[in-house]
Amino acid sequence: MNQLITAAAVAAGLVLIAGPFLIPALHKLKFGQSIREEGPKSHQAKSGTPTMGGLMIIPAITVATLVAAPHSAEVLLALFIMLGHFALGFLDDYIKVVKKRNLGLKARQKLLGQTAIAIVTMAIGTKCLGIDTTVWVPVLDTAINIGWGYFALVLFVLVGTSNAVNLTDGLDGLASGAVAIAMSSYAVICVRTGHDGLALFCAATVSACIAFLRFNLHPAKVFMGDTGSLALGGAVAAAGILTHTEVLLAIVGFVFVCEALSVIIQVISFKTTGKRVFRMSPIHHHFELGGWKETKVVLVFWCAGLIASVIALSML
Incomplete structure (x- = not known):
């Protein structure tokens, strides 16, 4: 418990300390967010708001x-997954914001x-952590060995989760709160399944996201950018993979799944x-254009994420 408190306190403290220094620096460097013209008209007022706020969350x-967790292979692998996506997100933001190329990194x-x-992840997971190629199915409470297909599943979870969190980061505070809720669930899952070091990683993520809301709630003073959203998506994916609850992740991350599916459905429908x-x-x-205030959309989505997390925990 003391280590959990330490992890949470250090993460929150660093974010709260960094904010007042980083936000003016981003302003000065003119690292402002470009708002799509085809987006909701109310969002045009956000143009120029500093982005790359992930620089205060991920470090x-x-x-x-x-500081708080043992430097085990599991903990270091979780950090590697998060920091790997952090690097991709930073490059994406750098190209868009500094190089002024709107598309950023190519797909x-x-x-x-x-x-x-x-x-x-697969190399270290199988050789050092003993992760096998089985997949646990919560409803059936059974494990199915999918062999080499497990590598495809790991790639799908990493790509899908990081991009889904990235898509969720479209309203003030939405992604930060949704990730905090999902990782709170994974902190509980880690404790209940004996992944104590990973639980500290989850606790630090929760605390950092909640502290970031100090600057990211409506009206946001800073956006996390791809620097933050891709990395946090990587962190959520890491929790799901390393606890071997990849299927349960779809329930814990219900909000992220809905965000990603809505884009896929929209694209397929329009093209066909x-x-x-x-x-x-x-x-x-969709809800914004239906007349909901941004703050209402965020609150409802947070509640949906909380309900989904409770359902997921009840399946353990």
């Missing part, structure tokens, strides 16, 4: 984890980086029929 999680470049992370299923995707914009 805080890293330091807090290294194949991101996928190449995530594939490399998946390969290292020329019609849109949602007013706009990701789905949080």
Whole structure:
């Protein structure tokens, strides 16, 4: 318990200390967010708000984890997964914000980086942590061995979760709160399944995200950018993979799944029929354009994430 408190306190403290220094620096460097013209008109006022706020979240999680948690292969692998996505997100933001190239990294470049992370994860996971190729199915409470298909599953979880959290980061505080809720669940899962070191990593992530809300709640003073969202998605994926609860992750991350599916459905529908299923995707914009205030959308999505987490924990 003392270590959990230490991890949470260090992570939150570092974020709260860094914010007042980093935000003016980002302003000075003109690292402002560009808002899509096709997005909700109310979001145009956010143009120029500093981005790359992940620079205060991810280092805080890293330091807090290294201070409070044992430097085991599991903990270091979780940090590697998160920091690998942090590097990809930073490059993406750097290209968009500094180089003024709106598309950032190309999709194949991101996928190449995530594939490399998946390969290292599988190599260390199987050789050092004894992770096998079985998948636990919660409802059936049974494990199914999928052999080499497990590598494809790990890659899918890493790519899917990091990109889904990235898509969720479209409203003030939405991604930060949703990740905090999901990782709170994984902190409990880790404690109940004996992954004590990983629980400290989860606690640090929760605390850092909650502290970031000090600067990210509506009206946001800073956005986390891909630097933060891809890395936090990597952290959530790491928790799911290292606890061997990949299927349960789909329930814990219900909000992220809905955000990603809404984009996939919208794209397929428009390309095949020329019609849109949602007013706009990701789905949080659908509710905005339906007349909901941004703060209401965020609160409802947080509640949905909390309910999904309770359901997931009840399945253990």
